[in-house]
Amino acid sequence: xxxxxxxxxxxxxxxxxxxxxxxxxxxxxxxxxxxxxxxxxxxxxxxxxxxxxxxxxxxxxxxxxxxxxxxxxxxxxxxxxxxxxxxxxxxxxxxxxxxxxxxxxxxxxxxxxxxxxxxxxxxxxxxxxxxxxxxxxxxxxxxxxxxxxxxxxxxxxxxxxxxxxxxxxxxxxxxxxxxxxxxxxxxxxxxxxxxxxxxxxxxxxxxxxxxxxxxxxxxxxxxxxxxxxxxxxxxxxxxxxxxxxxxxxxxxxxxxxxxxxxxxxxxxx
Amino acid sequence: xxxxxxxxxxxxxxxxxxxxxxxxxxxxxxxxxxxxxxxxxxxxxxxxxxxxxxxxxxxxxxxxxxxxxxxxxxxxxxxxxxxxxxxxxxxxxxxxxxxxxxxxxxxxxxxxxxxxxxxxxxxxxxxxxxxxxxxxxxxxxxxxxxxxxxxxxxxxxxxxxxxxxxxxxxxxxxxxxxxxxxxxxxxxxxxxxx
Numbered sequence: 001x002x003x004x005x006x007x008x009x010x011x012x013x014x015x016x017x018x019x020x021x022x023x024x025x026x027x028x029x030x031x032x033x034x035x036x037x038x039x040x041x042x043x044x045x046x047x048x049x050x051x052x053x054x055x056x057x058x059x060x061x062x063x064x065x066x067x068x069x070x071x072x073x074x075x076x077x078x079x080x081x082x083x084x085x086x087x088x089x090x091x092x093x094x095x096x097x098x099x100x101x102x103x104x105x106x107x108x109x110x111x112x113x114x115x116x117x118x119x120x121x122x123x124x125x126x127x128x129x130x131x132x133x134x135x136x137x138x139x140x141x142x143x144x145x146x147x148x149x150x151x152x153x154x155x156x157x158x159x160x161x162x163x164x165x166x167x168x169x170x171x172x173x174x175x176x177x178x179x180x181x182x183x184x185x186x187x188x189x190x191x192x193x194x195x196x197x198x199x200x201x202x203x204x205x206x207x208x209x210x211x212x213x214x215x216x217x218x219x220x221x222x223x224x225x226x227x228x229x230x231x232x233x234x235x236x237x238x239x240x241x242x243x244x245x246x247x248x249x250x251x252x253x254x255x256x257x258x259x260x261x262x263x264x265x266x267x268x269x
Numbered sequence: 270x271x272x273x274x275x276x277x278x279x280x281x282x283x284x285x286x287x288x289x290x291x292x293x294x295x296x297x298x299x300x301x302x303x304x305x306x307x308x309x310x311x312x313x314x315x316x317x318x319x320x321x322x323x324x325x326x327x328x329x330x331x332x333x334x335x336x337x338x339x340x341x342x343x344x345x346x347x348x349x350x351x352x353x354x355x356x357x358x359x360x361x362x363x364x365x366x367x368x369x370x371x372x373x374x375x376x377x378x379x380x381x382x383x384x385x386x387x388x389x390x391x392x393x394x395x396x397x398x399x400x401x402x403x404x405x406x407x408x409x410x411x412x413x414x415x416x417x418x419x420x421x422x423x424x425x426x427x428x429x430x431x432x433x434x435x436x437x438x439x440x441x442x443x444x445x446x447x448x449x450x451x452x453x454x455x456x457x458x459x460x461x462x463x
Contacts (some may be wrong), residue, residue, distance in 0.1 A: 190369040190386060221308040226316055 027212040060261050067265030072147065076140035081253070090126040091242065098178070100238035102231045105180035130172055137168050149266040157259040160252055167249045174241035177234060188237070189229050196220040270374065319424025321348050325363070325417050326461050329354045338393040340375050350409055350421055351375065353381075353393060358461040360452070361409035361421045362395050368402040382406070397442035405444055410456040 012019070025031055025264040047061040063248035066072060097116050098108045101120075112119035116147065144150055177188040196202040200211060201219040208218065215227050225232030324345060331354055332339050341352040349372065350362040364372050371386035381398065382391040389400030396405045410422040444452060452458060 186371055186386060189371060193370040216314075217310060222306075225309070225311055226314050228316060230316060232311065232314075 003173050031100065058257055058261065060264055063265055073265075074143050076136050076143055080136045080140055081135055083129050083136060084249070084253070087126060087129045087133065088246065090122050090129065091162050092120050094126055095242060100178065102180075102234065105178065105234060109179045134168060134172055137165055141165060147266060154259070154263050154266065157256060157263065160256050160259065164249065164256060167245055167252065171241060171249070173237070173247045174237040174245065177229075177237040178241065180234060185229060188224075188233070192220050192224050192229070192233075195223055215225060281379075285426075298410075320420055320422045321350075322414070323352055323411075323419040325422045326354075326359050326419060326459060329359060331461075332356055337380070340377065340393065342375060345372075345375075348421070348423065352421075352425060355393075358459050359411070359419075360458045361411055361419075363407040363409050363423055365407065366402060366405045367397075367406060368400070368416075373406075394444065396444060402442065404442060408452050408457040411458055411459050413459070 014022075026035075031091045036052045037045055037048045050056045050059060050061040072168070094112060097112055097119065099105065112123045114120070116122075144158065144161065173188070173191060176184045178184070196204045196215075196218060198205045198208075198219050200207050201213065202208055203213050203215045203218040203220070205213075215221065221227065223233075223236065224230075225236050321344070322420050327350055329341050330339050338353050338355045342356065344350045344352060345364050351362045351364055353360050353362055366384040366386065366389055368384065368387055368389050371384050373382040373384040373389065373391065375382055380393060382395075383389070384400065384402070387401050388404035390398045391402070391406050392398050394405070395408070397403075412420040412422070414420050
């Protein structure tokens with residue numbers, strides 16, 4: 001059996017001819033422009049990989065072993081982010097068939113379930129993924145609380161996390177109306193009527209009469225685009241759900257991850 | 270130091286442009302924000318008409334025997350209104366729960382309206398007899414058309430409700446004496462012969 005010894009006297013099974021081709025490819029400007037560091041066999045090289053790669057630079061250049069323990073972090077933030085990506089992809093696909101119009105919305109949802117190829121699994125992935133994201137984001141919050149990871153220097157990232165929780169709940173709420181079924185319709189009727197009890201800004205809230213707030217100029221009116229849940233409310237829920245809130249969530253998540261990277265992973269108790 | 274230099278010192282070019290620049294920036298973002306907020310308040314609504322013709326009063330059956338009132342549900346689905354015929358007359362009640370806006374159901378055997386969302390119960394006067402609702406069901410206005418049919422107005426609920434509330438000392442689940450003076454008179458109540 002013929003083997004080749006490389007510079008470090010390690011056994012290599014790659015024939016010299018292929019090795020030469022590899023070495024040539026690795027020496028090309030194209031390869032070097034994409035993979036800048038080379039095989040990360042030393043600590044500085046490993047850190048350089050994290051620093052110079054777009055995808056890897058989400059992570060800190062160095063992570064303690066404790067930070068990698070499933071028992072410590074549950075990977076709940078990561079699972080939440082994964083679900084967000086899953087919901088983005090399935091949501092975009094659902095948008096190809098769903099039209100947020102009074103007479104079409106419910107039927108389009110039914111079509112997605114029974115007529116569209118793979119529509120049933122797409123819709124179910126979106127729905128259960130959404131339930132799951134609310135669940136995991138709350139578990140993530142509980143974990144951060146119990147490990148004390150909200151303490152300095154991470155206080156501000158906790159605040160950003162609270163905003164992300166609120167955005168998640170708002171995404172969940174706006175998505176609730178879109179099937180335009182009895183459940184979502186009355187849930188959103190109830191939910192937006194609560195907004196009318198907002199102090200100062202809601203027409204049923206305290207102090208609002210001093211500002212001249214009525215049913216047609218209060219905060220609920222701006223949310224649902226009318227005095228009752230109707231076509232305007234459906235379009236508003238749709239645009240906030242598909243464009244507005246995901247953009248805000250993405251911006252906050254970029255900041256959230258960047259802060260984790262800068263503050264480092266919290267240690268075990 | 271002459272006067273001009275002193276002025277220059279107090280309001281330097283740098284200071285002037287600093288203030289002007291920040292003022293301009295805040296004015297721009299402030300007005301953009303205000304315009305953006307205004308954008309979410311539509312000027313024109315394409316909502317269903319807030320009045321409808323409920324027909325002539327004699328099309329509604331009057332209560333017989335021990336019955337206090339007959340609740341007619343023919344307009345509930347299309348207009349969210351119950352026409353309630355009592356021995357003295359007829360009134361229109363809005364089928365919107367005063368708690369959080371669901372549609373209550375009428376149960377004739379129990380003589381109660383019950384909301385499916387959070388369980389508020391109302392009697393035929395619209396008063397809250399159980400559940401979380403903070404105030405009675407709203408009344409809609411009834412005007413008589415020249416041909417004798419009733420024109421029911423449900424629009425601007427909040428405004429009409431606020432008008433009713435101004436006569437209220439406290440928010441209550443039963444009609445106050447002052448409110449009874451409002452709801453048992455036209456345009457909220459149409460007197461009829463028994």
